[in-house]
Amino acid sequence: MGILEVKGVNKRFGGLQALGNVNLSVAENTVHAIIGPNGAGKSTLLNCLVGKLIPDTGSVMFDGQSVLGRHPHEINQMGISRVFQTPEIFGDLTVLENMMIPCFARRDGSFRMHAFEQFSHERELIDKAMHMLEEVNMAEKKDMHSASMSRGDKRRLEMAMCLVQEPRLLLLDEPTAGMARADTNNTIDLLKEIKQKRDITMCIIEHDMHVVFSLAERITVLAQGTPLVEDTPDKIKGHPKVQEAYLGEAAH
Amino acid sequence: MLGLATKDFVLLLVVAVLCLFAPVLLNPFPETSDLAQFNAGYPDLMQRFVIFGIFAIGFNILFGLTGYLSFGHAAFLGVGSYSVVWMFKLLNYNIVPGLLLSLVVSGLFALAIGYVSLRRSGIYFSILTLAFAQMSFALAYSVLTPITNGETGLQVYGNDPQYLQGDSAPNIPHLFGMTMRATETVEFGPWLWQFNAGYYFCAVVMLIAFYLAIRIFRSPFGMMLRAVKSNQQRMRYTGLNPRPYTLAAFVISGMYAGLAGGLMASMDPLAGAERMQWTASGEVVLMTILGGTGTLIGPVLGAGLIKYLENILSKINDNILHQWFAFMPDGLEDFLVAIVHPFIGKGWHLTLGLVFMAVVIFLPGGLVEGGQRIGRLFGRKKPAEAEAKAAAKTPAE
Numbered sequence: 001m002g003i004l005e006v007k008g009v010n011k012r013f014g015g016l017q018a019l020g021n022v023n024l025s026v027a028e029n030t031v032h033a034i035i036g037p038n039g040a041g042k043s044t045l046l047n048c049l050v051g052k053l054i055p056d057t058g059s060v061m062f063d064g065q066s067v068l069g070r071h072p073h074e075i076n077q078m079g080i081s082r083v084f085q086t087p088e089i090f091g092d093l094t095v096l097e098n099m100m101i102p103c104f105a106r107r108d109g110s111f112r113m114h115a116f117e118q119f120s121h122e123r124e125l126i127d128k129a130m131h132m133l134e135e136v137n138m139a140e141k142k143d144m145h146s147a148s149m150s151r152g153d154k155r156r157l158e159m160a161m162c163l164v165q166e167p168r169l170l171l172l173d174e175p176t177a178g179m180a181r182a183d184t185n186n187t188i189d190l191l192k193e194i195k196q197k198r199d200i201t202m203c204i205i206e207h208d209m210h211v212v213f214s215l216a217e218r219i220t221v222l223a224q225g226t227p228l229v230e231d232t233p234d235k236i237k238g239h240p241k242v243q244e245a246y247l248g249e250a251a252h
Numbered sequence: 253m254l255g256l257a258t259k260d261f262v263l264l265l266v267v268a269v270l271c272l273f274a275p276v277l278l279n280p281f282p283e284t285s286d287l288a289q290f291n292a293g294y295p296d297l298m299q300r301f302v303i304f305g306i307f308a309i310g311f312n313i314l315f316g317l318t319g320y321l322s323f324g325h326a327a328f329l330g331v332g333s334y335s336v337v338w339m340f341k342l343l344n345y346n347i348v349p350g351l352l353l354s355l356v357v358s359g360l361f362a363l364a365i366g367y368v369s370l371r372r373s374g375i376y377f378s379i380l381t382l383a384f385a386q387m388s389f390a391l392a393y394s395v396l397t398p399i400t401n402g403e404t405g406l407q408v409y410g411n412d413p414q415y416l417q418g419d420s421a422p423n424i425p426h427l428f429g430m431t432m433r434a435t436e437t438v439e440f441g442p443w444l445w446q447f448n449a450g451y452y453f454c455a456v457v458m459l460i461a462f463y464l465a466i467r468i469f470r471s472p473f474g475m476m477l478r479a480v481k482s483n484q485q486r487m488r489y490t491g492l493n494p495r496p497y498t499l500a501a502f503v504i505s506g507m508y509a510g511l512a513g514g515l516m517a518s519m520d521p522l523a524g525a526e527r528m529q530w531t532a533s534g535e536v537v538l539m540t541i542l543g544g545t546g547t548l549i550g551p552v553l554g555a556g557l558i559k560y561l562e563n564i565l566s567k568i569n570d571n572i573l574h575q576w577f578a579f580m581p582d583g584l585e586d587f588l589v590a591i592v593h594p595f596i597g598k599g600w601h602l603t604l605g606l607v608f609m610a611v612v613i614f615l616p617g618g619l620v621e622g623g624q625r626i627g628r629l630f631g632r633k634k635p636a637e638a639e640a641k642a643a644a645k646t647p648a649e
Binding site: 050072073074076077082084088089090091092093097101104105106111113115117118119120122161165 | 255257467468470471472473474475476478479481482483485486487488489490491492493496497500
């Protein structure tokens with residue numbers, strides 16, 4: 001029984017069957033990649049996991065509890081964090097302030113006023129945030145205005161914001177999209193390091209085969225809304241169906 | 253100091269000193285000079301400066317921090333005024349119960365309006381708040397006449413119960429016996445300074461309001477509100493529901509507005525429905541943007557500027573203009589008067605509009621940004637001079 005169990009999920013947009021009978025099981029403490037050509041339904045599937053979309057049929061269980069019908073913030077509180085394809089950070093805030101928001105969210109869960117506490121007095125949380133920033137090599141940028149940073153930095157900040165919440169499942173939507181090769185390799189190393197240091201399950205949606213094969217322990221191939229195969233990277237590489245649906249197409 | 257960073261404490265102190273000496277500072281021209289009409293140091297106007305300052309500070313907590321643009325804040329202003337006048341009618345002329353009631357009532361009112369309006373964001377939120385405020389205005393004018401006294405406006409009549417009114421208590425608004433109208437006039441040479449009890453009471457309330465606003469701005473709660481403005485999507489995926497935060501900000505800013513309305517009625521015990529009209533809601537938006545959205549001192553400056561223009565420009569008429577330009581040849585004098593005419597008197601809105609446009613186009617950060625630019629201008633000169641000196645030294649060595 002995996003930490004994330006997707007069973008028989010269907011999602012239709014008008015006449016388009018975006019997801020057709022998707023079954024997926026992500027084992028705890030593994031890196032699971034979901035690949036597939038454009039329009040295969042990868043992002044739709046991810047949106048169904050975090051509460052942005054509700055599947056027409058089927059079930060999504062996280063750690064034995066259904067996530068369906070819960071609000072995104074409730075799903076996050078269950079222990080699922082998400083890194084977006086285009087970094088979603090608080091652009092008006094500094095890097096450290098960006099980190100503080102998830103720290104507060106983790107501490108308080110639901111709404112609390114703390115209108116007369118002082119930001120600078122939250123020593124414990126600031127230390128926690130700084131520690132995480134050091135892990136992603138951004139400690140010296142803590143007072144930078146986050147909107148003015150490079151895309152790679154924004155992505156690292158977003159990852160740090162997700163990780164500081166100590167999620168049990170981290171969903172990454174194309175974490176290396178639009179990055180140069182060197183940046184991509186840095187991201188791969190960073191993700192490996194992150195994985196080593198803690199018990200965390202990662203679910204990665206990715207286009208870049210290089211990233212997928214360097215990180216994933218299991219791969220699910222999605223094509224036209226249905227899973228084709230699920231296996232280890234080595235087996236996937238040589239799988240004829242995959243060659244046809246994905247790698248073959250990419251080789252053109 | 254007081255739980256504030258040094259910079260913020262200095263700001264609070266500066267505002268406090270300015271408030272304390274406002275009757276002197278706002279009367280820079282001797283009474284006998286022609287420029288005396290530009291003096292703003294009379295009680296009525298000074299009271300308005302600080303009261304609208306409170307209104308704008310509160311509005312800025314909502315608009316400046318969360319980015320939710322409310323077009324219905326005048327409704328809270330009106331509710332606050334009615335609360336105070338009702339306390340005058342029922343209890344006595346002491347302003348304390350009324351102000352407390354205005355806080356409670358406007359808070360509840362804001363809770364109800366905010367709960368519904370905050371289901372939408374952006375322009376839809378603005379329109380919803382505008383609709384609620386206009387509805388309140390229309391109701392106050394018509395159906396709710398028993399409570400609001402309709403077009404006449406709510407005021408205290410001789411046959412009102414005033415259960416707690418003692419025989420010796422003043423028959424005008426007062427704070428435990430100190431009447432709001434009490435004014436100490438000091439003549440200093442040709443200058444005339446008026447120290448008014450009502451003004452100082454409002455100023456103290458404004459300082460408290462300002463202090464609370466600074467605390468909110470610098471608190472984790474303030475940071476959450478800025479996060480709401482910045483990226484609600486990320487906020488949700490961080491496990492936070494933005495709604496309670498925005499609602500809390502809305503209620504707080506509604507209570508600020510209610511307090512401002514209550515103070516207005518405390519200075520002049522009359523509350524009319526027109527205080528809730530949409531133009532009043534728009535005015536506070538102008539004040540905040542003019543002064544600097546999301547800055548601490550900006551809204552107060554904006555409120556001051558608008559109230560100054562409103563009261564001073566609108567008093568200038570053609571006769572005064574003719575006096576000013578009297579030294580010129582007749583034809584030129586008439587020509588200049590004709591040109592300036594649309595900008596003064598009833599036309600002061602035109603001047604306000606132009607000032608507003610200029611600020612939004614050239615100083616998007618409002619008056620505060622203007623101040624910062626001037627500061628930087630002087631700040632930049634210093635390093636340049638230092639460099640020049642260093643350069644002058646080097647060849648000698």
